[in-house]
Amino acid sequence: MRGAPVRTIALTNQKGGVGKTTTAVNLAASLAYFGRRVLLVDCDAQSNATLSFGINSAKLDGTVYDLFTGEARAEEVIVRYSERIHVIPSTPDLAGGEAEKSPAASRGQALKQALSGLTGYDFVLVDCPPTLGLINVNVLVFVEEIIIPMQCQFFALQGISLLLKTIDLVQKRVNPRLKITGVLPCMFDGRTTLSKEVLEEIKRHFGGKVYRTRVRSNVRLAEAPSFGKPAIEYAPDCNGAQDYLSLAREVLGLPEDAKEPASAMPKQETA
Ligand SMILES: Nc1ncnc2c1ncn2[C@@H]1O[C@H](COP(=O)(O)OP(=O)(O)O)[C@@H](O)[C@H]1O
Ligand SMILES: [Mg+2]
Numbered sequence: 001m002r003g004a005p006v007r008t009i010a011l012t013n014q015k016g017g018v019g020k021t022t023t024a025v026n027l028a029a030s031l032a033y034f035g036r037r038v039l040l041v042d043c044d045a046q047s048n049a050t051l052s053f054g055i056n057s058a059k060l061d062g063t064v065y066d067l068f069t070g071e072a073r074a075e076e077v078i079v080r081y082s083e084r085i086h087v088i089p090s091t092p093d094l095a096g097g098e099a100e101k102s103p104a105a106s107r108g109q110a111l112k113q114a115l116s117g118l119t120g121y122d123f124v125l126v127d128c129p130p131t132l133g134l135i136n137v138n139v140l141v142f143v144e145e146i147i148i149p150m151q152c153q154f155f156a157l158q159g160i161s162l163l164l165k166t167i168d169l170v171q172k173r174v175n176p177r178l179k180i181t182g183v184l185p186c187m188f189d190g191r192t193t194l195s196k197e198v199l200e201e202i203k204r205h206f207g208g209k210v211y212r213t214r215v216r217s218n219v220r221l222a223e224a225p226s227f228g229k230p231a232i233e234y235a236p237d238c239n240g241a242q243d244y245l246s247l248a249r250e251v252l253g254l255p256e257d258a259k260e261p262a263s264a265m266p267k268q269e270t271a
Pocket of ligand 1 (some may be wrong): 015016017018019020021022023048130186187188215216217218219221222223240
């Protein structure tokens with residue numbers, strides 16, 4: 001893995017509450033479990049990814065906001081959650097509209113400028129806000145890959161054409177390498193006809209891009225953030241933790257039964 005180019009992946013969907021943040025946090029933890037070094041960039045003003053790693057925003061030297069305004073370098077705002085999981089946190093001030101006003105951000109180039117030179121990571125994951133504004137455009141200009149988490153509920157595909165149009169525009173105009181790597185069915189409940197029907201609809205729309213992994217509805221995934229840990233540390237055996245390990249295997253191209261020794265568990269460094 002060392003020496004391989006860093007993979008940059010946005011977790012995005014124009015809807016809120018579909019599993020973007022849960023996927024960003026738990027995919028980061030699962031990739032780290034498989035030995036990869038991960039930087040998670042929280043680009044949502046709601047700071048849910050930041051909080052999910054138990055990061056106290058009152059004690060921060062800087063946040064992703066400072067990357068948008070150009071007031072800090074990435075290295076200055078990185079928080080080390082564990083040896084292999086680092087986080088660039090966000091705070092609610094990202095919502096104020098000021099972050100997008102810097103010359104770089106208004107051209108969509110702020111994150112790319114701030115993060116392109118970073119070394120030492122195998123993956124940079126970016127958690128996105130549920131809007132298709134300038135923050136999201138800055139993310140799409142920076143990353144090469146997109147994973148779209150989708151809630152297996154009615155209206156899952158509503159508004160998706162706007163997201164696809166935005167991706168297409170950024171791809172054509174500024175970032176030709178941008179592509180949708182996969183679509184992830186989230187909050188899947190195999191007992192309900194609705195979940196299965198929505199999954200079929202998602203497959204009709206996205207074909208082979210839909211991951212084999214379905215992230216099942218699992219209360220542990222919803223509880224873990226309040227303990228400031230990803231599910232794999234909070235409740236390693238729960239369905240949610242196992243489903244995100246399965247996603248990580250797909251993302252890494254590992255066989256379905258690939259396991260790492262327990263020593264692969266990331267060690268926590270911050271309280
Ligand atoms: N597979 C799941 N099972 C149960 N609850 C989930 C699952 N995925 C996400 N949640 C919960 O659903 C809510 C929305 O998920 P979240 O990841 O924050 O969505 P988004 O970032 O797209 O707004 C959160 O409370 C989260 O804990
Ligand atoms: Mg979120």
